[in-house]
Amino acid sequence: MCPLMLNFIYRRVGEEPMKTIDKTVRVLDALTETNGARVAELADRLEMPNSTVHAHLAALKRHGFVRSSGDHYALGLKFLFYGGAVLYGNSEYSLLDSKVTMLAEETGERAQFITEQNGRGFYLYAETESDTAVQTDVRMGKIVDLHPTAAGKAILAHLPRERVDEIIDQYGLDAYTEHTITDRDELLAELDRIRERGYSVNDEERIPKQMAIGVPVLDKLGEVVGAFSVSGPAHRIRNEEHRARIISLLLGTANEVELNLVYQ
Known part of the structure; x- marks a missing residue:
């Protein structure tokens, strides 16, 4: 200021x-x-x-x-000037806009990218390209807790354990729905599973009847930059063929961005 x-x-x-x-x-x-x-x-x-x-x-x-x-x-409108400086002045973020749009177009669902700052999740990009995609409260700049979101859990899974503990101690694990993980040990076990399989799942944990898949993006030092996610009605995302395609697209997109970060 x-x-x-x-x-x-x-x-x-x-x-x-x-x-x-x-x-x-x-x-x-x-x-x-x-x-x-x-x-x-x-x-x-x-x-x-x-x-x-x-x-x-x-x-x-x-x-x-x-x-x-x-x-x-x-x-x-002065905030747009600063917001633009953050988004377009950071080489790590400059690749993301088109990738989020592509994910929305290819899946027919809502796609977004979240990064972590001060223990919270910040939506940098959110895109809906299909009439079938569900409109939610998500918008660029929205701040959310990490633990009930797919992208947030993907980020937490790739932060140092002591940092995860700090975030939980500071913000707690509030329940958004009956499916939200609110127990520390249960969340830590979930983060282990995410690291093993390479993606996260939010199964009605933040919004009832909505499901999302998230995949982290790591920089050349192996530190998490943020995470892509695709979200939609739970009944659609649970369809095995649709879900497998979403996971494949997310993993491929994250890999492309990571390669760009390594060689830029």
């Missing part, structure tokens, strides 16, 4: 810089979760004074991070 913005907020609300950053991030998170809101609504949600929320919003608006219509505030 730029020093000028921090100084502006600091002068308005008299906070220490680190506390200012924390509160600004909370305001941005609330704007994201609500898809925009009024000052009073944000103040109630965040349990902050109206004046404090308004000061943070005013500073964010001055720098293009927030836009407003009257008393209603929403995220600004």
